[in-house]
Amino acid sequence: MIWQTPITAAAASADDLYREQVEALGAEELFETLPAETRELLRSLGITDLELQRYTALQPNAVMQTLLALFSKQVGGVGALCGVLLGVIVMAAFAETVRQTATSGTMGETVSRICAVAVCASVLVPVGVCLEKVGEAVESVRVLMLSFVPTYAAVILAGGHATLAASYSTVLLAAAECVTALVGGVALPLLTVSLGLGTAGALSHRNRLSGISGGLAKGSMWLLGTVTALFVGILSMQSFVATAADSLGQRAAKMTVSSFVPIVGGALSEAFSTLTGCISVLRSTLGMFGVLASAALVLPPFFYCFSWSLAIGLCRTAAEMLGVPSVGGVLGTVQTVVKVLMGMLGVCALLLIVTTTLVTVAGR
Numbered sequence: 001m002i003w004q005t006p007i008t009a010a011a012a013s014a015d016d017l018y019r020e021q022v023e024a025l026g027a028e029e030l031f032e033t034l035p036a037e038t039r040e041l042l043r044s045l046g047i048t049d050l051e052l053q054r055y056t057a058l059q060p061n062a063v064m065q066t067l068l069a070l071f072s073k074q075v076g077g078v079g080a081l082c083g084v085l086l087g088v089i090v091m092a093a094f095a096e097t098v099r100q101t102a103t104s105g106t107m108g109e110t111v112s113r114i115c116a117v118a119v120c121a122s123v124l125v126p127v128g129v130c131l132e133k134v135g136e137a138v139e140s141v142r143v144l145m146l147s148f149v150p151t152y153a154a155v156i157l158a159g160g161h162a163t164l165a166a167s168y169s170t171v172l173l174a175a176a177e178c179v180t181a182l183v184g185g186v187a188l189p190l191l192t193v194s195l196g197l198g199t200a201g202a203l204s205h206r207n208r209l210s211g212i213s214g215g216l217a218k219g220s221m222w223l224l225g226t227v228t229a230l231f232v233g234i235l236s237m238q239s240f241v242a243t244a245a246d247s248l249g250q251r252a253a254k255m256t257v258s259s260f261v262p263i264v265g266g267a268l269s270e271a272f273s274t275l276t277g278c279i280s281v282l283r284s285t286l287g288m289f290g291v292l293a294s295a296a297l298v299l300p301p302f303f304y305c306f307s308w309s310l311a312i313g314l315c316r317t318a319a320e321m322l323g324v325p326s327v328g329g330v331l332g333t334v335q336t337v338v339k340v341l342m343g344m345l346g347v348c349a350l351l352l353i354v355t356t357t358l359v360t361v362a363g364r
Helices: 004-025 027-033 036-044 052-056 060-074 078-101 106-158 162-203 209-260 265-321 325-362
Strands: none
Touching: 004 106, 004 265, 027 106, 036 060, 036 265, 052 265, 060 265, 078 106, 078 265, 078 325, 106 162, 106 265, 106 325, 162 209, 162 325, 209 325, 265 325
């Protein structure tokens, strides 16, 4: 039993050193920057601080239960409106049948137009909520990145990767501001214009605005995706070079301490290895927190948009099967906008997730 004492003492010393590093960097304060809903979602997963055991104890079944509960919470009201839309579509199909069979189809065409306008009015409210939720989520991701990136860069710097820390903080902070500005100043306004043009084009047979609407929606997504890929590519190339330079500097420092410091050089070298090992654990834990926090910020609006996309797609299929092109065109435009919103959320979340994962793996 005597041989266990040094191991236990070393473990306790490592745990104390880990907690001291967390307190010195103020990493626990990152939880306070998250919205209340996001903190509650992380608590349901057992994530309340940066204790390593909380992250290693995550179970797939617990994660799936949390995601199912979150999805069930976000789909409230979708089924009711979907039923209303299907009823209006059936009425429009009946009016279309009357217009085609009657001698004078003016009344049937009028009823069909009224039904299309009713569908438009019904779906524009939830789409407006989707636009609002996406804008809030993107802003929350930006706030998280502005607080998370400097802290994470400090951890990387403490581990002896000065070049990597500088590249990570510079590129990702610039990406946070640029992507947020593009979403709020370009992408969301373009989607609003696309929604209006597509709706007007679906309600009128005399113009061809649907093509312009689809081009604006896809163009905003391509612009955001291209800018994000550019930042990720720049950071990827810099990470490989920075990691090689930092590794060489670490080895040179360790060799210098071990060779030129008399008597205690070897002990100091081992102490340096222990310290960098604890920092490596903190970097991995903090990186996992960033990934989970980013996902927790994006998933609620993503599930909300996803549920509406499914409902609108179902109603659109019913409209096309029943031969109501005006209603199908309106629902097609709305579904395209909602899908682009889902893509924007995915891009904003993956920007932090991919870059943090890349730097965490590169810094080992």
